[in-house]
Amino acid sequence: MLTTPLPHETLDAPRAGDLRADRPYAATEAWQVESGTPGGKVPRDGKRRRASAVLLRRRLALALPALATGGTIAALAAAAYPITGWLGALVLGLFCVLMAWQSFTAWQYLYGLIAAGFGDRAKSALERRSDGPVPAPSGRSRTAAVVAIHAEDAVAVFAALRVMARSLARAGAEDIDLFVLSDTRDGAIAAVEEHEFARIQAWRESAGPGLPLIRYRRRTENVGRKAGNIGEFCETYGHAYDFMIVLDADSLMTGAAMRRLVGLMEENPRVGLIQTVSYAAGRDTLFARVQQFAVRLYAPLALRCLETWQGPDGSYWGHNAILRIEAFASNAALPVLPGKAPLGGEILCHDIVEGALLRRAGWEVRLVPEMGGTWEEMPTNLVDLLGRERRWCQGNLQHLSVLPWKGLRAASRWHLAVGILSYLMLPLWIAFLGLGTWQAARTGDLGLLGYGLTGTGAAAHALAALTVAVLALPKLLSLGHVLVSPERRAAFGGTRSLLVSAALEQLVWVVLWPVMTLFTAGAVVSTFFGRVVRWDAQVRDDRRVPWTEAFRLQADAVVLGAVLALGLVLAGDPVLALWMAPLALALITSPAQSVLTSSAELGRLTRLRGLFLTADDTAQASELAELHQTRALPAPAKAAHREPQAAVLLAADEA
Structure with a gap:
């Protein structure tokens, strides 16, 4: 391996023999601890078995309710909308798989809320020491x-x-x-x-x-x-x-x-x-x-569930x-x-x-x-x-x-599987929406495309209530978790700022979700068909997306949205058209979404209006403030070409 050392690179740290002689935590000790040999502070076998039993109960407490909820939704869907032909079978199957995934997501947030309520009792000894x-x-x-x-x-x-x-x-x-x-x-x-x-x-x-x-x-x-x-x-x-x-x-x-x-x-x-x-x-x-606000608001309960x-x-x-x-x-x-x-x-x-x-x-x-x-x-x-x-x-x-x-480990396989499934679910969503729209146009009833909201009978009503619950619970529980704590509310700028920002974030999410889902679903399909993606350096600056770039990259979304809108007009079903209009409109306007939401001026305006605030705005750490101050300094001049001699001039001294 070729490396390029610089004159300043000489390491002042000691060599291995000087440094590791008195370590009580060297690598070999981890094996001693794992196997129970002398030299490590090891819990007794009984204590370790109890810890494993507690961990198993915690996992079952998440898995069993999620499976039960997914199974209940599937049973209600089959009862409310009996299978009629291959199209009905496909729509029902896709709906059951997607709602099972959503049920697991909803239970993660409910589980995280319960674990958060237990406070330190639900935390590991290591995490308690981190505070x-x-x-x-x-x-x-x-x-x-x-x-x-x-x-x-x-x-x-x-x-x-x-x-x-x-x-x-x-x-x-x-x-x-x-x-x-x-x-x-x-x-x-x-x-x-x-x-x-x-x-x-x-x-x-x-x-x-x-x-x-x-x-x-x-x-x-x-x-x-x-x-x-x-x-x-x-x-x-x-x-x-x-x-x-x-x-x-x-x-x-x-x-x-x-x-x-x-x-x-x-x-x-x-x-x-x-x-x-x-x-x-x-x-x-x-x-x-909007992203920074959403992650701060919605991630804590999911992370608490994950750690628990x-x-x-x-x-x-x-x-x-x-x-x-x-x-x-x-x-x-x-x-x-x-x-x-x-x-x-x-x-x-x-x-x-x-x-x-x-x-x-x-x-x-x-x-x-x-x-x-x-x-x-x-x-x-x-x-x-x-x-x-x-x-x-x-x-x-x-x-x-x-x-x-x-x-x-089984848990490691699950971590891998969750990452895989999070992408595989997106083509299933596209298939469900497409086939569900086709079915609704043929039957004159939204059916499962409407989550049972337009159905009749006890099964349809129960299906609608349970489906809406699993879709809405993650955000509602996260919002409630913040609202009950004065300290957490203050971190988001207070109750009014939090509620208005959460409502606007949901609106932005509804508008952006279709194109994000369509694009990523396409990435899944193209990957299986052999398309290789270049892993280039990421653009990290506050970059304004030009209109030409937005239209070039999102033309397929515009075309699909226009086709969907035309199909809804030809179907002549006003209920179906009203239900699917937000999706079609979001796809047609996706280039405008990319351009407008990339505006730093709009972002700074929301901050001035007290919107999308987080703890990094209301109680900013000194390190973040210092980094922001550094960025506010005059930007270095841009080089006109890529020669190394000129590039050195890019790094102008700070003012």
Whole structure:
């Protein structure tokens, strides 16, 4: 593997023999703990059996009601709308599968609400410790916080790195070093990275003591993509570090959060990885602000459910997490899948697979859903989000080949299956809506397309009530969870701001859902037909989508919407036309949606009006405020061409 070291790259950390002699949590001990041999603090067999029994009961408490609800909906649907021909059978089958999936989603939120009501009693001991004081460095370990990048905006990456360096200094985190691991092959972009690294080194030397070491390494051959980048670091530098905090180019984490993670790893020798929840923050387009609000509002209950039932069988999301380097390097190496891309070859969505391999080796993989101080950024417009979804779709469908691997835990297989099913459900939705519309036009009754709302009889009424409940419960429960707490309401700007924002978010979701579903369903189908997606660098800025780009990329949605509208007119059924009109209108206007929601001016206007506020607006962390202040500085000049010599000028000194 070829790498490009820079003059500043000499590591000051001790070698393995100097550092690991007195570790009470070395990799071998995890095996001692797992097998019960001396040397580890192991729960007795009875206690471990009780813990397993508790975990089993928690999982059954989620699975059984979800299965029962899905089965009840299927029985009611069959009773209210008996099968008449092949079309009726297809519509009924699709409806039952989709509502079973929605039932599972609804029960996750209800389960999460109940678990949240139990407070600390529903949390693991590790998570309870994550809420405590920030631990001081113990002197027993060293940690590398690594930012893996590939052709990113180097000015933005190093600006965030500077914020994290200051935060680490404030937290007294002398045991954490910062690394930028570049896979950039473009010479012009690499020149900017090197210039920014030189600037941050000069800043560190002039800023006084207490700042962490900052290192930069670039590979000239990015074998294995990000997974290979991280793996190469483990091989080359892993001897000097016990733990690694993995960050993406758009990640931000406070020094206090990093210190908490290190402390948790030191205290829990059986844990191989701890995943945090990084909330989206920091972007101003209307699309971004709606996303940031929605994730803050709706994610907590689902995450509480996830942590409660999975226990030590967690998953890895690829960034804003800490891992034990020796465990990761020894057990999480990825094979190349048999066959050709898109379903074969290099594993693209590698993080969840790496987490499953760690768990297979006996290491615990934990989630701390409520630990603050960790953020990321999301695509700032619909077009860029759909591009990311296409990439993620291919990566998740590759996991069909991973599911049968020997030795994987049942929970790990379920994590993989959920990712696969979340994409496979979308073509089923398109099929259900299309076939259901056809059936309704032929029979003159909405039937299952209307979820039983237009039906007669007890079965249809019960079906309508239960179906509407499973569709609406996730958002209603999340909203209620916030409303009952003055502290949580205040984080969203107060009751009025919360309610108005939630109503507007639902309206935006209704408008955007059709094109998002259509596009991603198309990605699923095209992946199975062999279309390979390029994994290029993501666009992370507040980008305004041009009208030409929106029409070019969403012309198929406009055409489909127009065909649907024409079909509704020809059908001559006013009830069906009224029911399906929002869907047709959303598809026809999808280019306008992309353009208008990509406006940063509209996004900033909503903030001024007190809409789509989150805790990152109402109680902003100093690190976020500092990063925003950095972004407000005059932008560097753009280079007219791609020569490395000119590219260095992109990174102008700060004002």
